Amino acid sequence: MSKDHTTADVAFIQALAELLNSNDLTEISVKREYGENDALNVKVSKQTQMVAAPAAAPQAAPVAPQASAPVTAAPALISADPAEHPGAVASPMVGTAYLSPEPGAAPFVAIGQAVTAGQTVLIIEAMKTMNQIPAPASGTIKRILVADGTPVEYGAPLMIIE
Template sequence: MELSVTELRELVAALSQSDIVELTLKSSDFELTLRKPGAVVAAAPGPAQEVVVSAPPAAVEPAPPTAPAVPPVAPPGKGSDVISITSPMVGTFYRSPAPEEPPFVGVGDRISAGQTVCIIEAMKLMNELEAEVSGEIVEILVENSQPVEFGQTLMLVRPV
């Protein structure tokens, strides 16, 4: 069984919108377990069994923020003619597909909708982020290999 990055993204999105707390996929090639935050796994009687229990929201204490949240809006002074490309997840930002490869985009580059502009690594999965609009890259606000938060503005694009 093969699972593409797109199929994996769809699976994660479907899981996040459902009441399912944990999902495990097994094949001869791999085993993948997805678990929602706040799920508590307890050992059950019998060999190699798990019971997943949803923790009540009050029982889960949020981790203290490591950095202030960055709003997904254009910084002051950049004008309203730019659109923000924001991170869809927490992870590590990469400008190129590999360290020795050139960056996907640079300031001043023209991009088209659907074009890969960066990679966000989350849980050892490389997630290509595609532009939703065509335009020109005005500014790249994140350094290569820098951790990013959900909703953090990564790049500013002037639509054409």
Template sequence: MDLRKLKTLIDLVSESNISELEITEAEGKVRIVKADPRASAGGTMTMAMAAPVAMAPVVAQPTAEAVAAAAAAALPAVDPGHAIKSPMVGTFYRASSPGAKPLAEIGQSVKEGEAVCIIEAMKIMNEIEADRSGTITKVMAENGQAVEFGQPLFIIE
């Protein structure tokens, strides 16, 4: 990035209400941060320039056992029978569209592989299928409710 462009960016930041500006280009990355006027008397500006570097955020990953234990502790006791559990985090819908007939109702027989509900995750509608045949005895989630991974959605016998 040439110095004229850099000076123009610095002037833009200093004259505007923004406190920080970051621009990434092929040659590198420029970050201009306006100093907090309350922190120093002189209202100075700092600038950092770095070569492009791919950095992954460091996030502590809990073990599968810890996640399962926390999920089991947070969920209500499951009724006897087999639970069809949510395979993902998302929004639970009983029908394929508003006003449509629910895919599965209490007392309805379902076959393994038959769609019983829809979970919306990241704007994608995912049909959730029964993992075994049986009769729906209880619906464990409300329509439009957010569901967690492993949360029971239906009880079948």
């Protein structure tokens, strides 16, 4: 790899980091090929703590306290990785999570609510398509790990059902 590649690669990686931050992404992976045996694989990522953002819509106001309620109720659960929890509902795709069927409507579920297997718990918009995410098993919603309108990645924990 030449010095020209190195200088350009540093600028490229900085541009990826700026893209990551400006679009609220948590990870970007890129492979840049210069020739047959000359390539650069870059993975830029950051760890983020999911915090419910305040929303302008009145229906989203109850979501923020619910998402932050476990912080005071069970600090031991917060330190553990929610993705490892046996009741974690993982995102089946990359997209934007919505907790209600449309703006102004009541959320699909709330913390403490009983759900049945197959019941829609949220939707993920991907490529302008609304995908209903069903509860994988019956149980009670213990934690909602995403705020309404936030981007999610494949495999990211969305909520915990016990």
